[in-house]
Amino acid sequence: MVKKGYGYNKLYWKSQEKITGGWLTHTVKQHKNITFYSKRLENVVGIRKKISLEVTGVKFQQEGVPRKDTLLRYLGDFPGVTAITICFRLNLRQYRDIDIVLSYAVPEEPNELVIAFAHDTQNILVQYCGSVGEALNFTVPLRQWVPVCVALDLEVRFVELLFENRVKRFGLQDSNNTCHGLRGGGNLVLGQDQDAYNGGYVQLQSLSGVLAEFRLYDHALSGEEMRTFSRCRSTLNTNSTPVISFSNVQRDFEAVNVQFEQFQEDYCLGEWNNILIFPEPRTFKEANRFCNVSGGAVKVPTSEEANLLIFNKTTRYAEACNIGYVDSFWLGVKGNVTSQTWTHYITGKILQYTNFLLENTSVKEPLTCVSFVGDKNAIANQHAGWSVTACSNLRCAICQQDKVFLxxxxxxxxxxxxxxxxxxxxxxxxxxxxxxxxxxxxxxxxxxxxxxxxxxxxxxxxxxxxxxxxxxxxxxxxxxxxxxxxxxxxxxxxxxxxxxxxxxxxxCKDGQFSCNDGSCIDIQHRCNLEIDCRDESDEMDCDFLTLDHSYNSDNPPPRTNALSPVSVKLNLDIYAIRSIDVGEFRFTCDVEVTTEWFDSRLQFRHLNNASTLNSLNGKQRQPWMPKLEFLGDGRTTSDVSARRGSLNVRRYSGPLEDNDEEAQESEVFLGSENSLLQVQKLTVATSCQFDLEKFPFDTQRCSMIIKLSDITKNYVRLTADADSVVFSGRRGMLQYKLVYEKIAEKDLGDYSMVEVQLYLENLSTFYITSTYVPTLIIVVIGYLVFFFPINNFNERIMVGLTGLLVEATFFSQVNSSIPNTSYMKLVDIWMVFCILILFQVVVSVVIIHYFCDMKTWPVRANLALVSSMKRTGEEQELRRKRTTSQQVNKMCQIITPVSIAVFLVVYIILATTTQN
Incomplete structure (x- = not known):
């Protein structure tokens, strides 16, 4: 383990190469003077001191304790004026209920002039002549210098405000023009509000911060003069001098529990450059997370000055962060192995400034992160140096905040x-x-x-x-x-x-969700069945609805008024018609029934845009849901089998304003603006009164009634429009085809209902091919006997009788496959007609045979003998009969097809006529 201290040499560094894995492998740069860094830092930091002018700032309540005994009181005489300009620079430490900058009181009026800030309403308050005041909408930031000028002209009747280099003019709201000037000789106090002349201070109406460059003019400055003040000029571009200022604040003011401090003039630039040090060694990933949850990012120096100032900040934490390495802090720099470049870890931009201890530092795995030497006990030439290290090593986080992050x-x-x-x-x-x-x-x-x-x-x-x-x-x-x-x-x-x-x-900002560890995700990812927080807290406590104990699930939602019942919109999706049983006068279908309604008693949480994700299934307590009853034709009860069901919430509106009394961000939605959606997949078997008069060319209308039970139409009403019913299955079935469907609202006594009508068209092709064509062919065959020789009675009668028997058999088979009715169906008429035609053929053949009895007819071989016979009365009778039979046969050849054709025309007309 490498120890911190002085006098490290090249040999020692190399001996620790395998241990450190970081910048300790680098060859130390040689410098003649070990104090090189100290002088360089002093030069950089001291530049501004040499070129800047110092100003005196007054610190109010620097310890953060709100007090009523901390103030500046002006010792001179306040002049009476009709116009006034007050300029100052302010750095607020903390807000108070009202941040009082200036309070001027006269014996007759404690609020002769007040300048204050109200953070709650985000206003700059300018109050004059007692109760008259202007509230100007501006927000004063914390811990940041802001220039402010207020110019009040009571003759021209305007107030002009300079705030953050912006000048705006407002007309005075004193419509009665009762105030035309500020009275002189009063008491001017900075940092407290006078509720009484020279007293009446309240600690919550005070100032916590630093006030500098206070100037009061007895006239209204122009907008350009005030803008000059915001540009950090040492003097305003005006021909007059302030009547009151901080030029000698300790002489001109009585200081009560305040502190004086000298500031460089560049403080007024208003820059916020807060560097936070978390003095606990962590991996780069954890350091990055800590910077993120604190509202900042891992620091990336962009210049030598910034780099050295970081060193000046980290030295006090070096001992806490040192675990054997002097490069104890992380920088937000990552190496790209492919391009061999060092980039900003967030933006990916190649750095223009680096300060690696080893020149031409290469990027190689796993040394792709950069650490920072923040220990003043290290060798001077290594101070503020950068070193490559593995991202899994432990270092302390340097976090940069570009603004005050709340x-x-x-x-x-x-x-x-x-x-x-x-x-x-x-x-x-x-x-x-x-x-x-x-x-x-x-x-x-x-x-x-x-x-x-x-x-x-x-x-x-x-x-x-x-x-x-x-x-x-x-x-x-x-x-x-x-x-x-x-x-x-x-x-x-x-x-x-x-x-x-x-x-x-x-x-986390508005529109984000805070994980339990403080990291942030988009609030739309809350409870969306995908884990986005590393602690999985975004998918915890995902109850979209929590019912109060007072909620009664048996009662329907309240009506908006006595004349408007709660609307339950119904949509029906027919997946398939399973069967149509004509014999039982019944059909079965699979349907998906969707009901939608609003319940103003409810509130929902963290709703997704996709309603399927907002499931209320599985809850022990359910909200009120409509109960549906299915009826068939004639109001007969239907058999209903539930396949599956779900209850979800459909989001229509945005959430309510966030309530920070809850420890977890939760979007709350009103039940009056976001609906409940119940989806039920059912198999419904219901009756249908089939009208078979035109069978098999019939069109049937079957009704399925959906009734709202247990609650009358005065309280809840089913509604549906033309698009509320759809058929998503296959329309062509074995026997019938669904032509179209429609839905209509109806009432059944005191109850609301909707009626779904299905129009079914018989698929008659089967009957045409299996019944009509064969029977017609048999009729044609029977008709052809009229073209057989008249003397072939046996063949003619056998063909006719066979056709008649076959036709009767067809009739029997058809009747056995369709319902028996008390009325004639078209198919019955067809079969009867075919039988009658064949019966007519048989009868005609018999009649023809009667007129040409073969026993009285000589055979063809004896025709010559017959012709030579003497014509007698018997011969004439035979010839007459033969002629008659030929005429009857000819007549049958003509009348039979004509009868068939006429019947077909009439039959087709009947079959194609629309059925009621």
């Missing part, structure tokens, strides 16, 4: 005595959490000398300087513990009445 303290009750905002300082040597008003969070060690050993630890305490009996204590488990994040504190004498209070100290 940490929030959440979990305190509304009237708590403790501050709700803090910023980090080194006011008491080590890291201190300073409240913006009156509180501080300080680390206490067991040792009596206070800060001798950082490894001796005890507890953190929140206290009020003006109320020492009010305190809160956090016992630590390690010297590395800080009160960042969520912890349980033991509270004494606070107004909240609780002893153990969970308090969250966080640097």
């Amino acid at each position: 940490l929030k303290a959440r979990g305190l009750c509304k009237g708590s005595h403790f501050d709700r905002q803090y910023f980090l300082t080194h006011d008491k040597g080590w890291i201190t959490f300073t409240g913006i008003y009156y509180s501080t969070i300080t680390r206490y060690f067991p040792s009596q000398d206070g800060y001798a050993d950082t490894r001796a630890y005890d507890f953190w305490q929140i206290s009020r300087s003006d109320k020492p009996s009010v305190k809160a204590t956090l016992q630590t488990d390690s010297p590395y513990d800080y009160p960042f994040g969520r912890h349980t504190w033991t509270v004494v004498n606070d107004v909240c009445g609780r002893t153990n209070v969970t308090i969250l100290i966080t640097s």
Whole structure:
């Protein structure tokens, strides 16, 4: 282990190469004078001292204790004026209820002129002639020098304000013009408010900070003259001199419990450059996290001056941070092995300034992080030097804050005595959490000398300087513990009445969630089923709804007024029609029923934009939900089987304003603006009154009624629009095809309901191919017997009778496959017609045969003999019968197809006519 001290030589460094793994492997640069660094630092730091003018600043309440006995009182005479300009530079240490800069009182009026700041309302207050005042909207930052000028002209009637190099003019609100000048001869006090002439001071209406370059003019300065003051000029560009100033403050003012300090003129630049040192060795990853949770970032020097000033800051913590190496601090520099460059660890930009102890330092794994020599006991030429080291090594964090970063303290009750905002300082040597008003969070060690050993630890305490009996204590488990994040504190004498209070100290901004360790994530990642906090706290306590004990789940949401019932919007998604049983007059379908409603009694938390993530399933207590009853045609009861269900919250609006009384950031949403969403997947078997008159060319209308039960329509009403029903399944089924569906609102007595109507069209192609075409072919075959020879009676009658029998068989089969009805169906009419046609064919064949009896007809071979016979009356009768039979046969050849054609036309018209 390398020891710190003096006189390290090259041989010793090399002998420790394997132990250190860091900058200790470097060859030490040789310098002739060991005091080289000290002189260089003095030169750099002393430059400003030589070129700057010193000004006197007055410190009020420097210890942070609000007091009414700390002030400056002007010893001279205050002139009576009609216009006045007051300029000063201010650095507030902490806010008070009202930060009083100037209070001028005359015996007749204690508030003749008051200039103050109110942080709560973020106003600069200018009060004159008693109750008349102007509230100008500006925010005064803490721990940062700001130039302020107030020019008040009671004749021209305006007030002009210079704040942070901006000048704004406002007209006076004294509409009655009762005040035309400030009376002279009164009492001018800085740092306290006079509620009575030369007295009546209140400690909460005072000033905690530093006041410098105070100047009072007996006329109104121009805007350009005031802007000159903001540019840090030693004198204002004006022909007059101030009547009151700090040019000799200790002579012209009575100082009561204040401190005087000399400042360089460049203090008025208003720059904030707060460097925080966490004197506990950590890995670079942990150091980076600590800087982040404190509102800063690991420091990256950009110039030699900045680098040396860091050294001046770290030397007091070198002993606490040294664990065997003099390069005891982390810098925010990372090495890129590929490009062999050193970059800013956040932006990735290549550094223009480096100060490595070894020239041409290469980047290689695992030496990709950079440490800083902050120990004045190291060799002088190594002071403020940079060294490469592994990121897993232990060093102390140097954190840079570019502005006053306010940490929030959440979990305190509304009237708590403790501050709700803090910023980090080194006011008491080590890291201190300073409240913006009156509180501080300080680390206490067991040792009596206070800060001798950082490894001796005890507890953190929140206290009020003006109320020492009010305190809160956090016992630590390690010297590395800080009160960042969520912890349980033991509270004494606070107004909240609780002893153990969970308090969250966080640097997270609005719209972020604080993990238990104090790190921040986007609040939209809260309770989204993905772990974003390393301690997984973002997925803990993810109850989207917590019901009060007074909430009654049996009662529906309250109506907005007596005439407007609560609306429950219904949407129906039909996944599939499982079956249509025409014989049982019943159909079965799978549906997803979605109901949506608002309940103004509820409040929800940390809702996601995706409603599926906002699940309320599995809770022991559920909010009120509508109960639905399914009915079929004729209001018959349906059989309903539940497959699955869910209850979620759908987000529509933004959250309410954050409530810091809760120890955890939680977006709260109103139930009146964000709805409950119930989704039920069901199998519903319900009745349908089929009308089969046009079967198999029928179109059926089946109704499914959804009724809201247990609550009348005066309180809750089902609503649906034209798009509230959709069919997402396959429309073509075995026998029917779903043509379209619609939904309508209806009432059933005192209850609200909606009716879903499904229009089904018979898929008649099957019957055409399996029934109509074969039966028609049989009819055609039967018709063809009229083209058989008339004398072939046996063949003709057999074909006709066979066709008739086959047709009757078809009729029987068709009737067995469809419901029996008391009325004729189209298919029945078709079958009867086919049978009648074939029956007509058989009858016609018999009639034709009757007229041409074959026994009286000579055979063809004897026709010559018959022709030679003597014509007798019998012969003439035979010829007449033959002619008649031929005519009847011919007539049947014509009438039969005509009858079939006429029937087909009429039948098609009936089949294609829309069914009611």
